[in-house]
């Protein structure tokens with residue numbers, strides 16, 4: 007897969023949950039369910055989470071919905087399988103996977119689309135999400151940072167410590183045009199082992215809510231941007247797949263007679 011350089015989702019996948027221990031996946035899932043109810047179908051739905059990672063949203067979603075997960079990394083899916091032995095989890099690239107069925111909700115969260123670095127790739131991914139959602143269903147995407155909010159030159163630190171593991175991630179952000187370039191340094195300490203240092207550079211594309219909405223429209227989804235999303239400053243993009251209106255218009259008069 008094209009993104010195999012993303013060490014944090016491959017050889018470092020088993021540290022992903024530790025580095026993201028600050029995230030409240032349960033509360034986020036409640037917000038996602040409210041969005042799905044508001045723009046799509048109510049009640050128990052079929053829900054596909056693309057780029058599901060270690061399955062943290064799926065863990066809560068699968069309590070009330072029929073869930074499926076897709077991710078491009080075998081190592082992330084291995085973590086997800088341990089957490090969710092009964093959920094169908096499929097290895098696949100978000101631009102090209104094919105499940106040959108449709109869902110009420112398709113989500114793609116925590117800026118996973120930010121690992122795509124060309125607009126054509128984001129459009130391919132959106133088209134693929136649209137292909138997998140039913141008429142009247144919703145696509146929910148948590149985008150990467152918008153061009154106006156990106157802070158080049160910023161340094162970020164995340165760290166996690168417990169008796170058997172100390173892990174830290176420092177990130178330095180740069181920008182070239184509308185591309186982000188994040189240089190990550192990981193330090194991993196485990197008792198009895200020398201500290202490991204892993205580096206990775208992640209290129210992403212900074213798209214404004216307006217551009218993202220345009221891309222959604224171009225694949226047949228009616229877009230809404232919700233600025234108060236899940237992660238501060240990123241917002242959430244909702245795309246509604248309209249019911250095939252012409253055919254229902256044709257059917258209605260026939261039935262009323």
Ligand SMILES: C[S@@+](CC[C@H](N)C(=O)[O-])C[C@H]1O[C@@H](n2cnc3c(N)ncnc32)[C@H](O)[C@@H]1O
Nearest residue numbers: 015057058059078079082099100115116118121
């Ligand atoms: C930041 S993590 C988000 C994981 C999860 N959605 C969460 O909220 O914790 C990004 C995920 O996207 C996956 N990913 C990156 N590029 C991908 C692609 N082109 N197709 C499918 N998955 C991809 C990575 O393997 C990783 O699991």
